[in-house]
Amino acid sequence: xxxxxxxxxxxxxxxxxxxxxxxxxxxxxxxxxxxxxxxxxxxxxxxxxxxxxxxxxxxxxxxxxxxxxxxxxxxxxxxxxxxxxxxxxxxxxxxxxxxxxxxxxxxxxxxxxxxxxxxxxxxxxxxxxxxxxxxxxxxxxxxxxxxxxxxxxxxxxxxxxxxxxxxxxxxxxxxxxxxxxxxxxxxxxxxxxxxxxxxxxxxxxxxxxxxxxxxxxxxxxxxxxxxxxxxxxxxxxxxxxxxxxxxxxxxxxxxxxxxxxxxxxxxxxxxxxxxxxxxxxxxxxxxxxxxxxxxxxxxxxxxxxxxxxxxxxxxxxxxxxxxxxxxxxxxxxxxxxxxxxxxxxxxxxxxx
Numbered sequence: 001x002x003x004x005x006x007x008x009x010x011x012x013x014x015x016x017x018x019x020x021x022x023x024x025x026x027x028x029x030x031x032x033x034x035x036x037x038x039x040x041x042x043x044x045x046x047x048x049x050x051x052x053x054x055x056x057x058x059x060x061x062x063x064x065x066x067x068x069x070x071x072x073x074x075x076x077x078x079x080x081x082x083x084x085x086x087x088x089x090x091x092x093x094x095x096x097x098x099x100x101x102x103x104x105x106x107x108x109x110x111x112x113x114x115x116x117x118x119x120x121x122x123x124x125x126x127x128x129x130x131x132x133x134x135x136x137x138x139x140x141x142x143x144x145x146x147x148x149x150x151x152x153x154x155x156x157x158x159x160x161x162x163x164x165x166x167x168x169x170x171x172x173x174x175x176x177x178x179x180x181x182x183x184x185x186x187x188x189x190x191x192x193x194x195x196x197x198x199x200x201x202x203x204x205x206x207x208x209x210x211x212x213x214x215x216x217x218x219x220x221x222x223x224x225x226x227x228x229x230x231x232x233x234x235x236x237x238x239x240x241x242x243x244x245x246x247x248x249x250x251x252x253x254x255x256x257x258x259x260x261x262x263x264x265x266x267x268x269x270x271x272x273x274x275x276x277x278x279x280x281x282x283x284x285x286x287x288x289x290x291x292x293x294x295x296x297x298x299x300x301x302x303x304x305x306x307x308x309x310x311x312x313x314x315x316x317x318x319x320x321x322x323x324x325x326x327x328x329x330x331x332x333x334x335x336x337x338x339x340x341x342x343x344x345x346x347x348x349x350x351x352x
Contacts (some may be wrong), residue, residue: 004029016088017093017144019073019076019077019091019094020073020088020091020094021070021071021073021094021095021096021146022093022094022095022097023071023096023097023127023142023202025071025142026069026126026143027068027069027071027144029070030067030068030069030070030072030075031046031067031069031144032046032047032048032050032052032053032054032065032067032070033045033046033047033065033066033068033187034046034047034056034063034064034065034066035058035063035064035066035152035155036059036061036062036063037062037063037064037155037163038061038062038163039163039164039333040158042155042156042163043163044156047065050074050075050078050082051078053065053079053082054082057082057083057133057136058137059135061135062135062136062137062166062167062170063135063136063137064136064137064138064139064155064167064170065136065137065138065139066081066138066139066141066148067079067138067139067140067141068141068143068144069141069142070093070094070096070127070129070140070141071094076090076094077090078095079085079138080093080131083106083108083131083133083136083138084107084133085107085108085109085110085131085138086103086105086110089103089129089131092110092112092129093112093140093351094279096126096127096142097127098111098112098127099228099231100113100114100225100228100229100231101186101228101231101232101235102231102232102235102236102239104235104236104239104241105234106262107133107173108131108132108159108243108309109130109131109132109133109135109236109239109241109243109244110129110130110131110132111129111130111132111171111175111232111236112127112128112129112130113127113128113178113225113228113229113232114127114128114225115128115141115146115147115178115181115224116181116185116225117145117147117185118184118185118188118189121192121211121214121215121218122218123212123218123221123222123225124335125221125225125344126141126146127140127141127142128140128141128142128146128178130171130174132167132168132171132243133167133297135166135167136167136242137167137170137171137174139174143156147177147178148174148180150169150177151173151174151177154173160242165248166245166248168243168244168245168248169245169248169251172248172251172252173231175255175264176251176254176258177253179229179255179258179259179262180258182222182226182229182259182262183258183261183262183265185222186222186249186262186265186266186269187216187223187265189215189219189269190265190269191217191276192215193269193272193273193276196208196211196212196215196253196276197272197276197279200276200279200280200283201279203283204280204283204284204286204287208239208280209277209280212273212276212277212280215273216277217274219266219269219270219273222266223266223267223270226259226262226263226266227263229259230256230259230263233252233255233256233259234256236252237249237252237253237256268351274296297343297346300342300346301339301342301343302339304338304342305335305338305339308331308334308338309335310334324326345349
């Protein structure tokens with residue numbers, strides 16, 4: 001299935017808000033992890049049934065409900081209805097090709113963006129949807145294995161200020177972790193491009209062109225996933241929602257700086273990649289020119305030799321030196337002298 005566009009045949013003709021999974025099923029069963037925390041304590045639990053998370057809406061403590069697997073409409077609907085997630089946002093949760101966006105309402109704030117991973121030169125992604133409401137944040141992940149382990153470690157640390165702040169700050173931390181991971185991926189791309197540039201300066205091969213095409217495709221995918229995130233951050237910053245505390249707005253502004261820096265780096269490496277492709281093409285052209293130059297030199301050297309051999313290869317009888325006892329040796333000496341003089345002339349001129 002294409003990473004850029006996913007088939008939506010099952011949604012054809014369905015009314016808006018229909019909970020139909022779009023994408024590739026990446027986990028067998030939906031799992032739900034819950035972190036209930038306050039400044040003094042944190043409680044961690046695994047939940048098997050959606051109804052078990054309902055009481056976290058009323059608890060006085062903050063809660064992070066992490067749902068892994070978005071292919072089951074019954075679970076998405078049960079959790080979404082209880083926490084007042086709009087039905088259109090529930091539909092977005094199950095459509096794993098959503099463009100990053102931020103929807104703000106009185107009931108909560110809905111965010112969706114792509115969580116990226118980089119392995120062996122290829123980027124893989126999983127959609128992350130976040131529903132932020134009073135004292136509770138719910139994350140819906142498409143695939144197991146995220147980048148939030150440092151956030152979980154901070155929650156378990158009694159000295160972390162993450163425990164002393166509201167769930168809006170936790171949401172900002174989750175976004176910051178995702179953007180930091182973007183930057184790490186970009187840095188790895190940069191390191192590999194620099195190594196490839198050094199290799200290109202030494203020699204030019206067809207394998208390098210294959211690598212350049214892979215990097216071009218992956219950078220395009222990375223740019224497509226990241227570019228709308230800046231709009232998401234700006235929308236969140238300007239939301240003027242009571243769910244986002246004023247004291248946390250500077251942290252959101254800092255997120256904008258980070259994503260802008262990341263996007264600038266992507267554009268820089270895109271330009272660098274174009275330069276490397278031009279460098280590779282120049283290397284190929286130079287190699288071809290060197291080959292043509294050598295072939296041309298030998299062709300030019302053999303032109304007078306071929307002329308002399310052609311003259312003495314005719315059928316006329318009255319040709320000088322034809323019956324001379326040393327004529328054969330004179331012929332070869334003359335050929336070698338002419339060839340040597342021409343090669344010396346080309347060398348002096350610097351033509352090869």
